[in-house]
Amino acid sequence: MPFGGVVKASAFSYAKPSSLSELFDLMEMYGDRAKLLAGGQSLIAALNMRLASPTVLLDINGITELSGIEVKGDVVRIGALTRHRSLEQSAEIKKHLPLVHKAMPFVAHAAIRTRGTFGGSVAFADAAAELPACCVVLDANIELASRKGRRIVSARNFFKGLYETDLQPDEVLISAEFPKLRVGYRSAFLELARRHGDYAVVGVAVHGKFQDDMFSDISMVFFGVADRPVHAVNAGRALESARLSPSTINTLRSAVSLDLETYGDIYHTAETKLHLAKVLAGRAVSIMALGRET
Template sequence: MKAAAFAYAKPSSLAEVFDLLEQCSGEARILAGGQSLLAALNMRLAAPAMLIDINGLAELDGIAVNGETVRIGALTRHRSLERSAEIARHLPLIRLAMPHVAHAAIRNRGTFGGSIAYADPAAELPACSVALDAMFRIAGRRGERSVPARQFFKGLYETDLQPGEVLLGADFRALRPGYRAAFLELTRRHGDYAVAGVAAHARFENGRFADASLAFFGIGARPVLAARARAALEDSPYAPETVAAVQSAVGADLEACACGDLYHAATTKLHLARVLAGRAVHALTGA
């Protein structure tokens, strides 16, 4: 099938993007890497009147480290994140996640902002952003605002982005001493969206865990931060009892939001989440 007819514009400033979004009053879509949007158009799951191609906005592209803050622009390609020395050094969780995002050809075009705005519940970057407590930068005609990743994902493919707004990028806190990252996912084939996954981040010093964040994806309608699992890890050593306590906590954290997909029941996903939680706790020790 081919896409329904649409108009195309490639603005050279954000002001022009806002003009176009306003003129089209909800009938336009932003085009970034096109890896999800064009497939949706070709399958006629979406039929916007206009595509607004933001690839000419160089200010939205790139990775910048400023003190303790790592800023990722919305147009930064997945491949750039995967290959960046700054990301490997300051945001190792994202470095670990990137090879799991689709396939190389898709990573060459797909963008950080596209993945966040699309908000697929099984996508890796939204979960990393939640685990790392990133702050998203959003702009509209009336100015800029910031939204914590932990409040941005509202439901299935649903975010806090409002009509007329553009995601500019995200600010992350750079890795602090003593902190470690673990990223694990289960897929039917490498490069597929996850059946279940976890993006984890914690301090592990003097044999004890602290300040842990475990964000599960592919389980519910959006990435889920496991609060009880965090509590079970706090000030605990790496021991079989800790792993068992975290796995049990994860079951309680995810039970209410777990939903099945075409191939896996919610109970299967919960089981996989508990298995991944156990592996993540081990990986967070760095052993």
């Protein structure tokens, strides 16, 4: 069949465990012939294009432990099965993780956001996706579990490459914990896409302190520019103790050049992406400093 024609998934069976222990039994039984099904918004397309042909889909939607948003102490925990729409509409997320709140309208379209899940997006690790960038910029901790036990991986070490993460074949992504917004901290989230709802051509997430007209402790992450979200360490340093001015923006743009080794794609060259990243970086820190909503 020519590329672009109607394609259907190859035959598979289906199981819906209702607990993690049941899920681990099934994962052990099927090994790499199984695929976990969360919202299905990326997986089903991959099956229909025959990019994956699992023998069985293990639907994790019946495992209640994986759902929900919880604020406890200084952290916000987002369960893997939390739908994009729930994040977008959550008052707790808006209050404690305003960056995530700002990012959500950029994730696909409303219909996809009602099914797609936080954990699915993070586990899928598309380099142009918004939620992985939020995890890295806010320095989230990702909780993974297998039959052998649980472990925590910093989001900054979790994304390994294009659709590649630290998640092992016998593991499930359980949740992520984010530090709550602290006093004096602000954020901005911007992206350029060919059409609203498409994956980003280039995007930037910025979070840090802006107090007494001065930037400090700034974390900046670009997405859509390389094989994973890129933490722009030089950009953060360039803003330390700086005030918003044309010269600060110029220094920031030079720092972004040091941070990014951009990849081109079928629509944009690496040079165009770098140029766009620098423009977005300048806009994002201006928005932060001026206290405007993105």
